[in-house]
Amino acid sequence: MSSQQTTEKPQDDGFPRRTFVVTGSVALLHLVVAYVLDAAGLIESLLSPSGPRLLLVLPLAVLFYALRLTVYFVIPGVITGSLLVWMMGRVASGRP
Amino acid sequence: MPSSTKQRSLRFILRLIAFLACAVVFPRFFSGHSAKSFFQDEPEAQRSLAHEVRAYVDSGVATSAFHTGSARFDGEWAFGTFLMAALGLGQVVLQQPELASTYIPSMEKCAEHLTSAETNAFGTAAWGDFGFDGLPAGRGHAYLGYSNLALSMLRLVHPTTRFAKIHDDLTEGLARRLSASPHALFETYPGEAYPADMSLVAASIALHDCATGTKPRAFWESWKKTFSQWIDPKSGLVFQAGDAQSGRPTAPPRASGSGLVAFAFTFIDKPIATRLYAGLRDARADVLGYGGIREYPDNVQGSGDIDSGPVVLGVSVSATGFTLASAKLQNDFDLFTILYRTADFWGVPMHRTNGKRYLSGGPLGNAILLAMTTATWKWESRCREVKAP
Numbered sequence: 002m003s004s005q006q007t008t009e010k011p012q013d014d015g016f017p018r019r020t021f022v023v024t025g026s027v028a029l030l031h032l033v034v035a036y037v038l039d040a041a042g043l044i045e046s047l048l049s050p051s052g053p054r055l056l057l058v059l060p061l062a063v064l065f066y067a068l069r070l071t072v073y074f075v076i077p078g079v080i081t082g083s084l085l086v087w088m089m090g091r092v093a094s095g096r097p
Numbered sequence: 098m099p100s101s102t103k104q105r106s107l108r109f110i111l112r113l114i115a116f117l118a119c120a121v122v123f124p125r126f127f128s129g130h131s132a133k134s135f136f137q138d139e140p141e142a143q144r145s146l147a148h149e150v151r152a153y154v155d156s157g158v159a160t161s162a163f164h165t166g167s168a169r170f171d172g173e174w175a176f177g178t179f180l181m182a183a184l185g186l187g188q189v190v191l192q193q194p195e196l197a198s199t200y201i202p203s204m205e206k207c208a209e210h211l212t213s214a215e216t217n218a219f220g221t222a223a224w225g226d227f228g229f230d231g232l233p234a235g236r237g238h239a240y241l242g243y244s245n246l247a248l249s250m251l252r253l254v255h256p257t258t259r260f261a262k263i264h265d266d267l268t269e270g271l272a273r274r275l276s277a278s279p280h281a282l283f284e285t286y287p288g289e290a291y292p293a294d295m296s297l298v299a300a301s302i303a304l305h306d307c308a309t310g311t312k313p314r315a316f317w318e319s320w321k322k323t324f325s326q327w328i329d330p331k332s333g334l335v336f337q338a339g340d341a342q343s344g345r346p347t348a349p350p351r352a353s354g355s356g357l358v359a360f361a362f363t364f365i366d367k368p369i370a371t372r373l374y375a376g377l378r379d380a381r382a383d384v385l386g387y388g389g390i391r392e393y394p395d396n397v398q399g400s401g402d403i404d405s406g407p408v409v410l411g412v413s414v415s416a417t418g419f420t421l422a423s424a425k426l427q428n429d430f431d432l433f434t435i436l437y438r439t440a441d442f443w444g445v446p447m448h449r450t451n452g453k454r455y456l457s458g459g460p461l462g463n464a465i466l467l468a469m470t471t472a473t474w475k476w477e478s479r480c481r482e483v484k485a486p
Binding site for chain 1: 113114118443445458
């Protein structure tokens with residue numbers, strides 16, 4: 002076997018793996034932050050006069066809702082769009 | 098156009114269409130799939146939330162749990178938690194009688210807190226006297242309508258409750274004050290009267306009379322007619338505050354108070370409840386399947402307060418939550434669903450070992466959601482026959 006053959010990379014089928022990894026990570030982070038806020042007591046912290054606790058919980062709450070908006074309103078469209086583009090590419094190239 | 102540019106444009110358009118289509122379809126599904134369970138009173142849906150609310154009550158939600166910056170509001174929030182918890186748990190018992198022995202003790206804990214000096218400290222501070230002293234004589238203290246509604250629900254599902262005597266005395270006291278009010282209002286705090294509080298007073302009396310078989314009171318027809326003056330004819334919403342002596346509104350009509358009034362009137366007078374619901378429905382605002390109720394009518398500006406909770410783009414947290422009950426009772430699945438989606442998205446239901454609670458609800462928010470999503474007409478079938486004189 003020649004060295005050229007052994008160093009050739011397998012053909013990229015264009016499947017949006019990175020998209021799934023990123024969106025999956027965002028969805029997982031959303032879940033994790035939700036449970037952290039639940040354990041910390043989101044409302045109790047917001048109503049509590051304790052400064053340090055509020056400094057931790059408030060930014061986490063803002064992050065959480067940003068993640069939630071992303072998971073609900075952005076991720077489904079990103080995944081669907083990526084899959085549609087991938088399928089379009091396969092059809093165009095004649096692959097099943 | 099070169100084919101690579103054409104392909105890039107095509108990919109972009111495809112992604113954009115997919116993004117927009119998914120933004121319309123998926124979120125409403127994620128947030129709304131539980132709406133039907135609550136609307137159709139599915140036992141498991143009710144039980145999972147009731148379990149968590151019961152846990153809050155049994156752990157002792159005290160005035161010290163709230164720090165709004167005002168002792169009065171702290172007291173009111175603890176007060177509201179116990180009322181809504183009792184109401185919600187009672188409504189679950191009405192629909193799942195086998196849970197009576199599980200939830201009635203927690204309802205009695207609510208009653209204990211609602212009649213205690215500690216929980217009523219905010220009212221005592223305002224009036225200079227404890228609202229439960231000297232009953233059925235007394236004046237003002239209209240906030241006791243909330244306690245009495247909880248007691249009435251308890252009495253309905255547990256007629257031999259140890260709170261029967263205090264319930265009868267409080268009901269009689271409130272009924273005397275109501276019948277003596279020239280403009281259908283009496284004061285919650287000195288110089289402050291609120292139609293919403295009055296509707297809870299009236300609802301508590303109506304439900305007491307249903308639970309005990311008391312004959313209809315003579316003042317009802319004239320009171321209902323006079324109370325109708327507090328409904329703004331233009332918007333269909335109820336004026337938030339009024340002067341009990343002159344009968345004039347002292348605040349604009351608002352949806353947060355109206356939501357409570359519409360719910361309360363389901364215990365008093367169905368046609369008026371339906372009329373009030375129409376006003377709330379007209380205040381609906383929705384986008385992408387998520388909806389809320391606008392706090393202020395079109396011709397009124399405002400930024401909300403402790404009664405409305407946050408008002409975002411004109412939509413009020415309280416009005417949205419309270420209207421869930423009316424939408425359910427008026428059999429409006431469409432409005433119930435769009436309001437529930439909003440509550441689900443921002444409330445964030447968390448599934449726990451034995452139940453479910455809403456992350457951003459806290460004790461009060463979860464109790465309100467329980468009471469509003471379990472609202473039922475089943476109390477009517479529990480009314481005792483009117484006793485012969």
